[in-house]
Amino acid sequence: MILGVVKLSKKLFTNEEIRILSQNKYVKNISSKGNTYSDEFKMLFINENEKGKFPREIFSECGFDINILGIERVKSAGKRWHSTFHRNGISQLQDTRKYNTGRPSERDLSxxxxxxxxxxxxxxxxxxxxxxxxxxxxxxxxxxxxxx
CATH class of the missing domain: 1.20.5 (Single alpha-helices involved in coiled-coils or other helix-helix interfaces)
Structure with a gap:
């Protein structure tokens, strides 16, 4: 089953852009290829978006420089979170990578x-x-x- 194709941005962040973005409290992790937003920001985004605010406006109000992120990255994150929220609820917006440690255990748990x-x-x-x-x-x- 194909859930969708994620078009990755071709824009790489410079060291200076990484330094600037990493200072934002809503950035969980950042590399030259992309960034991970905090669960708090995703929930805040959904809350504000449901009130009618545009993704660009929400990102700007939360201290992100749209020129650094790129408008396509902002729009795609907004679309992805919005559809995930409406399809599966707020809990599916969480970054679960910290809980997944690889292949699930095949043995029965006590x-x-x-x-x-x-x-x-x-x-x-x-x-x-x-x-x-x-x-x-x-x-x-x-x-x-x-x-x-």
Missing amino acids: IEEKYEKLQAKLKLLQGENELLKKLEMIERCVIKGNLK
């Missing part, structure tokens, strides 16, 4: 191991819920004009 995995998943979901609550609280403060 009850204790299953319990530990479920506990880890529960903590992750609780963390997500806390982040969403904080974003909602910030949003309310911005709407009321109480953000200092």
Whole structure:
């Protein structure tokens, strides 16, 4: 089953551009070929995009230089996150590479191991819920004009 083709940008970041982009709090990782955005930024992006803001506007407001990133990179990230969110929900926007350590284990897990995995998943979901609550609280403060 083919899920889609990702057209990679041909623009490579210079060392200076990498230095500038890496200072943004929403950049998780960066190389000359591309960057990884934080899960927080992806959730913020979806929230703002659902309110009608354009990808370029959201990236700019979050401190990204569109001239460095390139408008195509901004548009494609926005389309990718938007379709992923509407197809699979907010949890699918998370960068799961830190949890995937290669091929899945083929052996059966013990009850204790299953319990530990479920506990880890529960903590992750609780963390997500806390982040969403904080974003909602910030949003309310911005709407009321109480953000200092």
